[in-house]
Amino acid sequence: MILSTVRAVVLDIEGTTGSASHVHDVLFPYARERFADWFAAHRGEPPWTELMEELRTHTGDPRLDEEGAVAALTSWSDQDVKAPPLKRIQGLIWAEGYARSTLTGHVYDDVPGALARWRRSGIDRYIYSSGSAAAQRDWFVHSNHGDLSPLLNGYFDLSSAGGKREPESYRAISRAIGVPAHGTVFFSDVGEELDAAATAGWRAVAVRRPGDPRGPEVAGHPTVPALDGVRLHRRTRREEETRT
Numbered sequence: 596m597i598l599s600t601v602r603a604v605v606l607d608i609e610g611t612t613g614s615a616s617h618v619h620d621v622l623f624p625y626a627r628e629r630f631a632d633w634f635a636a637h638r639g640e641p642p643w644t645e646l647m648e649e650l651r652t653h654t655g656d657p658r659l660d661e662e663g664a665v666a667a668l669t670s671w672s673d674q675d676v677k678a679p680p681l682k683r684i685q686g687l688i689w690a691e692g693y694a695r696s697t698l699t700g701h702v703y704d705d706v707p708g709a710l711a712r713w714r715r716s717g718i719d720r721y722i723y724s725s726g727s728a729a730a731q732r733d734w735f736v737h738s739n740h741g742d743l744s745p746l747l748n749g750y751f752d753l754s755s756a757g758g759k760r761e762p763e764s765y766r767a768i769s770r771a772i773g774v775p776a777h778g779t780v781f782f783s784d785v786g787e788e789l790d791a792a793a794t795a796g797w798r799a800v801a802v803r804r805p806g807d808p809r810g811p812e813v814a815g816h817p818t819v820p821a822l823d824g825v826r827l828h829r830r831t832r833r834e835e836e837t838r839t
């Protein structure tokens with residue numbers, strides 16, 4: 596696939612640049628088992644106080660206590676609810692796992708090369724995931740390919756951009772990165788996310804990794820199995836051909 600007049604790419608994590616099973620089978624259980632311990636260890640500290648406030652607002656229960664907080668978080672984790680307070684505490688707990696070298700972020704083998712190639716082509720590179728921005732950064736800093744954070748310009752999450760199935764979230768990212776919608780390409784494995792990006796005027800490319808149980812194509816979007824065959828240029832095709 597060749598795309599011209601691209602100024603920025605925005606990439607999803609789970610299922611696109613990293614393994615969905617690593618998120619669901621390694622990261623989610625790691626945090627789920629540690630919610631209660633985290634609250635006990637950080638009681639009264641600023642992140643604890645802020646998180647309890649966020650949880651009370653999000654659940655609509657102003658009297659929510661620690662036990663209720665752990666129950667809500669556990670239920671959201673089991674149902675993969677993209678709730679910002681869940682994403683925040685998961686990121687805080689994973690950070691402790693990365694610091695102990697117990698956790699590693701999973702990044703597909705083709706991703707570092709693609710990011711480096713696009714950087715050489717003058718194309719900005721951002722991540723947009725439901726995981727908190729801190730969790731996204733940790734994932735790439737502690738990846739199975741080493742620290743990949745120098746290859747990335749920034750991270751967007753539910754708090755900074757909004758839900759991934761809402762066109763307004765993509766408009767918010769366009770404003771933040773200062774790139775026109777048609778100059779931005781979004782890569783994701785989820786059709787509804789690609790639809791929302793396309794509604795906002797972005798170009799949208801589906802990624803379906805080999806063996807994905809949902810099949811090799813995403814209806815309505817050009818689909819690639821990996822990023823190594825994706826060639827992106829800042830200029831028009833004609834300008835590329837006439838470059839000396």
Ligand SMILES: CSCCC(=O)C(=O)COP(=O)(O)O
Nearest residue numbers: 608609724725726730731734
């Ligand atoms: C390292 S970020 C963890 C990913 C996560 O928590 C999640 O819910 C996956 O969301 P995505 O938007 O990347 O599908």
Ligand SMILES: [Mg+2]
Nearest residue numbers: 607609610784
């Ligand atoms: Mg995904």
